[in-house]
Amino acid sequence: MIYINPTRINVPAEWEEKVKELKAELLLKKPDERIDFINSKRNETWGHPEILKALRKVIGNKCWYSEVDLTGADPNIDHFRPKGAVSEIDPDSLTKTGAIAVGYWWLAFDKENFRLSSMHSNQRRVDETTQGGKWDFFPVLGSRAQEGTNVSMLKENVLPLDPCSPTDVSLMWFEPDGKPGFRNWRRVPTLDEERRMRVTIWLFHLDKHEIAVRRANAMEDVRTALKNADAIFQIWQLSGGKLDNYERNLFDNALTQIKSKIADDAPFAGAKRCVIQLAKAEYDWIQEYMII
Structure with missing residues (x-):
């Protein structure tokens, strides 16, 4: 939501x-x-x-x-x-x-x-x-x-x-396994x-099995995208973090793909954004580049 x-x-x-x-x-x-x-x-x-x-x-x-x-x-x-x-x-x-x-x-x-x-x-x-x-x-x-x-x-x-209701939506949280709930909430x-x-x-009926499985898969897709983006980011940083660097362009593309996955019109965008929030503790660049 x-x-x-x-x-x-x-x-x-x-x-x-x-x-x-x-x-x-x-x-x-x-x-x-x-x-x-x-x-x-x-x-x-x-x-x-x-x-x-x-x-x-x-x-x-x-x-x-x-x-x-x-x-x-x-x-x-x-x-x-x-x-x-x-x-x-x-x-x-x-x-x-x-x-x-x-x-x-x-x-x-x-x-x-x-x-x-x-x-x-x-x-x-x-x-x-x-x-x-x-x-x-x-x-x-x-x-x-x-x-x-x-x-x-x-x-x-x-x-x-x-x-x-923006205040209502702020309460909606999905746990790492895709189930709605408050585990690992703020x-x-x-x-x-x-x-x-x-x-x-x-x-x-947010816990309907069929929907929960699809939601969990969508969240895992974002985790994979974050992991791949981080690998590219680390290579870019090791090369000096230059603005005209090939790895920098790859990282830009990776960020664009992640943003598309959590866009308003994307299925399960709310649950995917929970993945991003949890990943901030692992990937500092999420906050720096304002993915959400």
């Missing part, structure tokens, strides 16, 4: 105008009319082709939660805050309490509430050893926001990490941070 700047979601003015009308119409609906109205407007709002196009332009065609490449897959437009009823869970046991919350129906058409997602992060799946997928879950601590609150004014103690996490990590892994 890396930071997604929501101000980069650019949609056509015509879409904005239509949605403005639909929001006004939605606010006039009775509670038992809302969900049918919302679903009937799918193709005009979050299901509109321009929305998928706009979300893909932000960091490429990948899931904002798991960072898997969506090429050849069916992308989901997730409502970060569910548009329908929310199933409450116990945040520690991750089991249903049986309680149902109204949900965030008034945000159904807000582009700021949309997240580009893979099916495995958005739709509930149960594997042999893991389960996850957002479905109709959205755990918070304490009370939920008052109905009708503008998305920019929401005050909630949200548990899942949001890719559109400090000892608080109990609240551990709870949020646990909920995030469960909600977005």
Whole structure:
């Protein structure tokens, strides 16, 4: 998970105008009319082709939660805050309490509430050893926001990490084996941070075996690239570190390749950047040449 700047979601003015009308119409609906109205407007709002196009332009065609490449897959437009009823869970046991919350129906058409997602992060799946997928879950601590609150004014103690929050993304860490967690993190996490990590892994199915293997392989690819770059760097330094040196050009190319591997549009960029952070202790040149 890396930071997604929501101000980069650019949609056509015509879409904005239509949605403005639909929001006004939605606010006039009775509670038992809302969900049918919302679903009937799918193709005009979050299901509109321009929305998928706009979300893909932000960091490429990948899931904002798991960072898997969506090429050849069916992308989901997730409502970060569910548009329908929310199933409450116990945040520690991750089991249903049986309680149902109204949900965030008034945000159904807000582009700021949309997240580009893979099916495995958005739709509930149960594997042999893991389960996850957002479905109709959205755990918070304490009370939920008052109905009708503008998305920019929401005050909630949200548990899942949001890719559109820079402070949330700063908590997302991947261990050397590719598993999400806090091992080898920059400090000892608080109990609240551990709870949020646990909920995030469960909600977005970040520990799904297939995805974890692909993530671990991507991280190993970066480790190999760093090792190769360091070998070139050492040869360059032994030759005097001249600016017109052949090894210097090779090192430049190696740095360019590493930067490409951790670019915003690269799959598993967040996990790969964890590799870079850990490698700073081993390779001084990472800090000097500002790879990240």
